[in-house]
Amino acid sequence: MNQKPLVSVLMTVYNREKYIAQAIESVMASTYEQWELLIVDDRSKDTSVAIAKDYASRDARIKVYVNEQNLGDYPNRNQAASYAQGKYLKYVDADDMIYEHTLEYMVKMMERYPSAAWGTFSFKQNPKKPHPYVIKPEEQFAGQYLNGQGYFLRSPLSIIIKTETFVKLGGFIERKMVGDFEMWHKLGSSYDLLVMPHSHGFVWYRTHEGQQSSEINKFEGEYREISINYINSDHSPLSESDRILALKGLRKRYLMRVFKLITKFKFSQLRHV
Numbered sequence: 001m002n003q004k005p006l007v008s009v010l011m012t013v014y015n016r017e018k019y020i021a022q023a024i025e026s027v028m029a030s031t032y033e034q035w036e037l038l039i040v041d042d043r044s045k046d047t048s049v050a051i052a053k054d055y056a057s058r059d060a061r062i063k064v065y066v067n068e069q070n071l072g073d074y075p076n077r078n079q080a081a082s083y084a085q086g087k088y089l090k091y092v093d094a095d096d097m098i099y100e101h102t103l104e105y106m107v108k109m110m111e112r113y114p115s116a117a118w119g120t121f122s123f124k125q126n127p128k129k130p131h132p133y134v135i136k137p138e139e140q141f142a143g144q145y146l147n148g149q150g151y152f153l154r155s156p157l158s159i160i161i162k163t164e165t166f167v168k169l170g171g172f173i174e175r176k177m178v179g180d181f182e183m184w185h186k187l188g189s190s191y192d193l194l195v196m197p198h199s200h201g202f203v204w205y206r207t208h209e210g211q212q213s214s215e216i217n218k219f220e221g222e223y224r225e226i227s228i229n230y231i232n233s234d235h236s237p238l239s240e241s242d243r244i245l246a247l248k249g250l251r252k253r254y255l256m257r258v259f260k261l262i263t264k265f266k267f268s269q270l271r272h273v
Contacts, residue, residue, distance in 0.1 A: 004034040007103055007112065008086030008163065011039045012076045016094035017046040023094045024055045024062070032103035037062045037095075040080040043070040048094070074179035077156070078171040081163070089163050091156035098157075102202045107161045109196055117165040117191035118184075121158050121202060124149060131197040137237035140188040145231065145238075145246035151193060152184040158202050159184075165191060177219040178226060185230040189237060224254060 009027050015018060020039075027037050028092060039052045039062065049066055056062040063083070071079060081089055092098055110119050113134050124148070126133075135143070135151075143149030159180075168185050172179035186195070230236060231246050240245060 002046075004032070005088065005107060006086035007032070007035045007088045007090055007107055007160075008084035009035050009037045009103075010077065010080040010089060010091050010093050011037060012042065012073070013039060013044060013048050013052065013094040014042040014070075014076075015044045015046050015048060017044075017048045017051060018052050019095040020048050021055075023092060026097035026099070027092060027103075028055070028059060028062075028148070029102045030098070031100050031102045031202065032107060035061060035103060036084075036086060037039075038080050038083045039064045040076055041066045042072070042076045043067055049214075054170060072174070073176065074172040075102055075174045077179070078174070081166060081171060084163055086163060089161045089166055091159065093157060096157050096203065098203050099201060105271050106196070109194060110160060112164075113192075113194050115192045118159060118161045118187050119196060120151065120154050120160075120195035121198060123195050125198075132194060134192050134194050136192060137188055137190060138239075140193050140238035141231070141236065141246070142242060144188075145227070145249055151195070152181060152188060154184060155182070156180050159222065161187070175222065178222045182221055182226050183224060187231070189230065189235050196273050224250065228263065 011020075011023060011027075016023075024037065024039070027035065037059075037208065039056070040050045041052065041064070043066070049064065052062075052064045056064045056201050065083060066077065067077075067079065077091065080091075088107060089105065090098075090106065106119060110116060113119075113132065116134050135266075139153045144153075145150045165187070169183070173182050175182070227250055231238065231243050231250075236243060
């Protein structure tokens with residue numbers, strides 16, 4: 001019997017004592033048993049480490065690391081990946097959860113389609129073909145910038161990556177908020193993507209006041225910069241004509257966004273006149 005591949009579940013932590021137990025238990029409940037859970041604490045000031053170590057004492061597949069100093073989100077994600085021994089990386093943040101069948105299904109699909117270096121769930125049905133399917137770099141970029149599929153608009157929770165590919169690409173850039181968006185472009189420029197069915201029923205994303213995603217609007221300019229850089233790159237998989245269309249679309253969406261912000265500001269000012 002062939003040994004099932006090891007999956008490295010990476011859980012980065014900073015002050016998540018309210019949620020970390022549920023996150024850990026969701027991994028432990030997996031029907032797929034060939035996993036290691038690497039919990040990397042970024043100098044929490046609460047009881048997160050104690051909770052994590054308690055679970056590690058019960059299951060040898062769980063390992064807890066504490067950074068010597070606070071690294072920040074994406075540097076800590078890279079730190080967690082540096083400990084990984086698995087064929088695949090699967091991020092599960094300490095305030096999120098996966099369902100018991102998530103790892104089983106994702107690994108099964110990645111093994112079935114070995115040309116894919118990374119996989120994601122589809123939030124939108126493709127009217128031309130059913131899931132799962134593998135798409136080349138050109139279609140990934142076209143889906144992001146021309147067809148409305150938004151393949152790069154994913155959180156790490158919705159992604160599975162071959163470890164060797166992640167290492168080869170040097171991990172996440174260490175820039176707040178935009179590190180994952182840039183990584184999906186980097187992957188999408190050169191590697192096949194496996195698109196799996198709808199994510200509902202595979203992951204559970206918690207929303208709360210303490211999460212960084214609440215600041216996403218402050219980084220709109222950086223997201224746009226990354227998009228332009230990858231569309232214009234010599235390694236862009238888009239044709240010249242599609243690059244032009246993609247850049248026009250970006251500019252249109254940017255101008256619409258600016259118009260909405262200006263209109264909203266003027267309306268708020270009028271209310272105080």
